[in-house]
Amino acid sequence: MRVEKAAPVAAVPIAPTGSTGVITPPEPQARPNQFALLKQRRFAPFFWTQFSGAANDNLFKFAFTVMVTYQLGVGWLPPALAGLVIGALFILPFLLFSATSGQLTDKFEKTRIIRFVKNLEVLIMLVAAVGFLGRSANVQAAVLLGCTFLMGLHSTLFGPVKFAYLPQALSERELTGGNGMVEMGTFVAILLGNIVGGLMVAVPGVGAHYVALSCVLLALAGRAVAQFIPLAPATDPGLRINWNPVTETWRNLRLARDNMVVFRSMLGISWMWFFGAVFLSQFPSFAKEVLHGNEQVASLLLVVFSIGIGTGSLLCEVLSRRHVEIGLVPLGAIGMSVFAVDLYFAVRGLPGAALMGMAGFIAQHAHWRVMLDLALLSLFAGLYSVPMYALIQLRSRPTHRARIIAANNILNALFMIVSAILAGGLLGAGFSIPQIFLFVGLANAVVAFYIFMLVPEYLLRFVALIASRCVYRFRIRGDEHIPLQGAAVLVCNHVSFVDPVLLMAASPRPIYFLMDHRIFKLPVLGWLFRLARAIPIAPRSEDPAAYEAAFEAAAKVLRDGDLLALFPEGGITRDGELQAFKGGIMKILENAERDGLSVPVVPLALTNLWGSFFSRVEQVKGRKVAMVRPFRRGVFSRVGLNAGPAIPATEVQPELLRVRVAALMKT
Template sequence: MVPPMSTSANQFALLRQRRFAPFFWTQLLGAMNDNVFKFAFTVLVTYHVQVDWLPPALAGLVIGAVFILPYVLLSATSGQLSDKFDKSALMRRVKDLELAIMALGALGLSQGWIGVLLLCIGLMGLHSTLFGPAKYAYLPQHLAEHELTGGNGMVEMGTFVAILLGNVLGGLLIALPSDGWLRGTEAVAIASLVLAVLGRVAAHFLPASPSSEPDLRINWNPLSETWHNLRLAHEQLAVFRSLLGISWMWFFGAVFLAQFPSFAKEVLHGDERVASVLLVVFSVGVGLGSLLCERLSHRHVEIGLVPLGAIGMSVFAADLYFASRGLPSVAQQDVRTFLAQPAHWRVLADLFGLSLSAGLYSVPMYALIQVRSPASHRARIIAANNILNALFMIASSVLVGLLLSQGWSVPEVFGLTALANAVVAAYIFGLVPEYLLRFIAWVATHFVYRFERRGDEHIPLQGPAVLVCNHVSYMDAVLLMAASPRPIRFLMDHRIFAVPVLGAVFRLAKAIPVAPRAEDPQAYERALQTAQAVLAEGELLGIFPEGGLTPDGQLQPFKGGVMKILEAQPVPVVPMALGHMWGSSFSRIDGRGHMSRPLRRGVLNRVTLTVAPALAASEVSLEGLHSQVARLLESAA
């Protein structure tokens, strides 16, 4: 396992490191091989080899269903295997299986055995089912928390590049003329075998990934194990809702991917190469969105990007509906003629925008699942995610098929999907306010302040702790939320809940209102008891021990509530200091009323957060804590 403090310059630097590079190429080559073989076989039975039991009109649907069936039936078993055995060893065995499948596929291609090729499609689905949980459970074992977003972004980018290249390569190879020196079926067989060999070579260099639960007894009943895995995920509501959110993203994406050929032909009046252009734009958009996550998240698991992605998915999908309505009916166009029409560039821009947004939406959710799932059950929870993904994609195909059979046009389906995405997103964010809160914090640190963080790696990733910080503005808690990889429950002056908008935000964050003991002793004691319960549950507690906003920009004396909490719950204490906040938006100014001149220093003020290493509870005194925060403020000056 990688040490917690290990770092890499950026996500691309991971490609030079053994803990990531062999894994990246193993998964990319496997995904590419899936798509080369699957797409070539689809083209083969659609255009070249006709069999009565697999009519061309149903070939794509049947092949897709056979490929995805193992995800539904065997993901639960796969998750158990990934938790029980070394993940790298398991991935090597899976790549051995891929070699055997491709050898059988080469035989089927050479002999024209369609039944054998369809069996190979199902076996490749099994290969991907076995690989999936090990893939996502591997990353947290070898990447630090601040590298997970970048690592997942690279994986998602690689997956969609593999899908794109696999479809293009499979289509080109199977179209080779039958009277040439190399027939299309032979070329596909050779390419699939070469990709399988390269994938196995890459897997050979995977570092050890020890079992997270070696004594696990395998439950071979997929139904009961799937239910058990979903219950495990449900124990962490943020994880469970993230599973649903990712599955919805696959529902959303499947609507567009499945309709590209029809959309290109019937709506855009383009040939099959125009459909390929749509696939290229979609794949590039998802890949770039996935890579952007690391830059936009300051290398933390930033789920505040999820609402941003959801908004983009709905906005661009809705505009795609309007952009594609009423396009003039013309003769079938090639790519050059298609791109010469300005109206088509709007269509491509919308498609790129919604796919980029889907990348921003999905990567933080994958990272959150990896970080917050128990290590002993991580692969099984990811297996449950794969099952839900498969079911949602099947539901997408069925519902879209019903709509089209009832006379809906493809643009109307896209418009309905945009509306449904907005409703689903609002529902999920209502159930898990953390997404919305992190989005607010992300917006504040990108468009209100220029937020610089120093030492934020000292905020613990697990276990209870008290975060102690100076209090300068009404936005202090929002800034601390942006810096923390985990939710923070704040003890806050009860009067702040009366501030419009901010009061609603803090209620949403389940902040704990506290009144001065002299003003309301019962409320004071109740707040301390709630704070102790938060720590007992292993959460982070944020405290501003000055008891209110500083009236003059100077650090005020600390009140004794923090020491009372530590007496009952002796947990680590993390000193923090917000610098350059005095006189900025939402702070008091020159001793006058709060926000008397809120934009005095303008928008995008430079603001710093400095975090010191955690102190053991036994080392903490009120005076010492005050001195530590004061020193942090001096260092930020």
């Protein structure tokens, strides 16, 4: 299977720091889970640095918004427009400076940039403290609006380095968990910043003083923690900076388009921000006009939404078995649509009522469904976004990674602006807030289906995920022998019609399959394997042209540095025993040698599949056929895949491979 070529990843895996303070490779067995990363210097200081920055952004913005709305009384900044103006000023730097920020991150050592950004945050917060403590409302508003723009610039500079640092500091097995922790931490920081900022600024007489002091202390704390982040070398130190944001933005988008999986993943993430921005922006009005709740209820909705995002982000590592598992993306998209639509139906029958507080809101059972819908909607949004971020980091060219992430930030900002315009247009056209939620939920289903058809790898990995989690209980051993980069040939015994699907589930990378042409005639599996761009092969005696074309296609896979899988038995076993291996593997290796490649061969063995759903299980008119009694062993039957060490191409012989696979079948 292959949809897009994976670029090699530089400087992974990385774990402890050496005496020089530079991140260095870990031992192969060092694979802590996502929470254990918080105990390691390569991740913990970085995590708390980004956490403090996100918290400070939101504490400052929300406190300022509340001040303008309830306290300052500035004639040229009406309370009704305060939130919109502050939000627009904060997001403007993402459009203007993301391209430049991406270049700086690729050109310079990343920890140096992080510390510069945190120094800048301290200076901005000192200026903001003057604004909060000022005596003139007009001067306060002007100073704080300027600081809002500068804090947006601070976040713009930090965005590319945040996501470019992770693939240098984490191995492929840790990338999903690390991204999940960052995503969870960001939303928790946003939640805490909003809550604390709103509570502090509302304290009579001294609220602004508390906010000013807290912003400065948070900035200082973030700068102190940043001092402990290990050095992360520049990936393109010879880069010449293009200071024109327009031409550089266009260049970054063209760089991203060189890898369509990465580019369309960027579009998918931007759509998620579009989707989320619609809900987040409407929470205050939704709470007041639809749910008949006060400010406490609006805050409760934000808490539920943030907890859902955080939970979904953390679940990604568990569900992905610690690989970058983009099969979670369709699952997340389905959940987002289902619960957005259900939210519309959950509020349709709510009766009118007087404005109620949090206790009165929770006391009504009809509101529990609303909160459950919001929690599950945001949980699935976490499942949707984290693998996409990890995929962009993993598949982007290391020398251009930060610039591609910067382009992603630009797209995110544009999509959020469009979401605000669309939501405003729909409201102006007479749509109710629940109807807007319904519209976005249905649109999400359409957009997700379109993306998954453009990038079939998402759909294929989803099918593999379902097969390995829901149809079978699939256990993988020795998967560290499946290479994370570079060309390799995978050889495996052939037990069932879904063997390729299970191999997809075991590999973090796309795989091309060389498969018997007859399997493409099966109604569902044939469509699936054609979608996976599997290579059909027919016997030379039956179709010489197709035979040669298949081997030439296999040679191209290896020239491109991808994984090629084949089943050397030539067909599904009819008695559960390993059959003799045919000589096609030798022709593949000879073609690779002709191309100047020495390709390792990795032996694999599927176990306990004989007699399961999709194997040949019964005798009908003298022949063993497939799936006559597909559930004879019950649901969730245990199956496995064992991988062995790679064999150098110079040592490969069909009988040796058969012996290795047979031994793996017994382990």
